[in-house]
Amino acid sequence: MTANLLNTLDLDRELSNQSPQEIIAYALDQFDNIAISFSGAEDVVLIDMAHRINPEKVQVFSLDTGRLHAETYRFIEKVREHYGIQIDVVFPDAYAVNNMVREKGLFSFYRDGHKECCSIRKIGPLRRKLLTVDAWVTGQRRDQSPGTRTAIPVIQDDKAFARPDGTLTKFNPLANWSSNQVWEYIRSNNVPYNELHDRGYISIGCEPCTRATGPGQHEREGRWWWEEATMKECGLHAVNTQK
Amino acid sequence: MKITLVKKIKLDGSLCRKCEDVQQKMEAADQMSLIDEVLLADERDPSSPGMLLAKHYNVEQAPFFVVEREGQQPEIYTVYFKFVKEVLNQKTREEDELKEILNDNPDLDFL
Numbered sequence: 001m002t003a004n005l006l007n008t009l010d011l012d013r014e015l016s017n018q019s020p021q022e023i024i025a026y027a028l029d030q031f032d033n034i035a036i037s038f039s040g041a042e043d044v045v046l047i048d049m050a051h052r053i054n055p056e057k058v059q060v061f062s063l064d065t066g067r068l069h070a071e072t073y074r075f076i077e078k079v080r081e082h083y084g085i086q087i088d089v090v091f092p093d094a095y096a097v098n099n100m101v102r103e104k105g106l107f108s109f110y111r112d113g114h115k116e117c118c119s120i121r122k123i124g125p126l127r128r129k130l131l132t133v134d135a136w137v138t139g140q141r142r143d144q145s146p147g148t149r150t151a152i153p154v155i156q157d158d159k160a161f162a163r164p165d166g167t168l169t170k171f172n173p174l175a176n177w178s179s180n181q182v183w184e185y186i187r188s189n190n191v192p193y194n195e196l197h198d199r200g201y202i203s204i205g206c207e208p209c210t211r212a213t214g215p216g217q218h219e220r221e222g223r224w225w226w227e228e229a230t231m232k233e234c235g236l237h238a239v240n241t242q243k
Numbered sequence: 244m245k246i247t248l249v250k251k252i253k254l255d256g257s258l259c260r261k262c263e264d265v266q267q268k269m270e271a272a273d274q275m276s277l278i279d280e281v282l283l284a285d286e287r288d289p290s291s292p293g294m295l296l297a298k299h300y301n302v303e304q305a306p307f308f309v310v311e312r313e314g315q316q317p318e319i320y321t322v323y324f325k326f327v328k329e330v331l332n333q334k335t336r337e338e339d340e341l342k343e344i345l346n347d348n349p350d351l352d353f354l
Contacts, residue, residue, distance in 0.1 A: 009301050039354055063354060096338065118352045119341035126354065127341070138354060145350050152350065157301065159321045160344045164329045203353065223353075 008157045008169070015154045020173035021049050023154055024137065027171045028057050031135040035059040037126075038087065040072035041194055041204040042182050043139025044079055046173065048191045050137075051083050061088040061129050065121035066097065067206035075194040082192050090125040097121065107208060114209055114224045121206075130161040135169040143178050144203070144219060151175075179219065244312050245279045246330065249293040251305035252285040261346075262306045265323045277331060304347055321347065 015023050027034060028050065036046050038060050050058045062076055080087045100108065100120055109117045130136060142152050158170040174182065179202065186193055196204055200212030202219035213222040250262040258266075269275050284293025284305055296302075296309065300319050308320040310330050320326035324340040327333050345351055 123341040
């Protein structure tokens with residue numbers, strides 16, 4: 001089935017009531033060329049779930065920004081061996097990184113904000129990877145960014161990364177799960193996890209931009225803590241568009 | 244081909260920041276002459292033409308472009324630089340495209 005035949009709005013309503021496993025099963029059933037985005041953190045549950053559903057169809061990629069923790073690299077390798085899968089590790093464009101670093105140094109994000117660095121080290125390779133698939137699966141959850149107005153849907157028509165003249169479907173099977181539910185799954189299913197979690201890291205990204213958080217702190221406080229929370233300005237109010 | 248640009252008016256009556264920014268870029272690049280119709284998505288009025296179009300195409304971001312070609316499904320562009328490259332066939336800088344995508348999708352930096 002091609003993605004443009006899917007009515008993502010209706011499907012989102014339908015799939016929102018289903019478990020992450022049911023959503024993943026649906027995604028794997030609908031798309032042959034589908035890949036899971038794995039950040040080396042608790043989104044490992046997606047791989048575990050997909051592997052239990054259809055091990056033959058598990059296609060995984062990770063964005064290696066070049067700035068990840070050594071623990072994360074070890075964990076990605078551990079996951080590869082544990083599930084016996086290939087993980088397509090994708091890298092940023094060397095020329096773009098080289099230009100940025102030469103001009104601004106290795107820690108420009110502390111001064112200029114993280115977006116320039118993230119766009120080069122993360123969004124660029126992500127876009128290149130997504131040009132090769134028809135659908136992708138992320139571990140994004142609503143409780144990760146309480147400040148964002150638009151709720152993360154379970155399934156969406158990904159217009160930003162779609163190929164020219166093509167479509168791309170994005171699944172967020174964990175959208176409705178809380179961090180606690182994810183960790184309950186990890187513990188009860190003996191899923192391997194990144195050792196940084198045992199040291200107080202809730203959210204794990206690049207080493208210079210991630211820190212451990214204290215009790216009661218939101219996981220977002222462990223990322224880009226030197227920046228003020230940014231508000232998404234140009235979302236069309238869901239309240240209005242859903243009427 | 245028909246190109247429609249939809250801009251958002253916020254609840255306080257002002258144009259959204261990105262819409263303003265895109266409009267300035269388009270004017271500077273003389274691209275507004277290539278737009279056939281400009282519609283407003285007025286958040287104060289759910290029945291405004293732009294809001295209805297956003298609902299019809301399930302678009303949650305502004306500005307956006309609707310590109311209609313004869314005999315083909317309309318195409319929706321929410322990324323300005325992607326629209327410029329793919330529809331207007333004009334050169335863009337990759338870093339501008341990537342920054343725009345991240346700005347519009349702040350949750351992506353969590354990947």
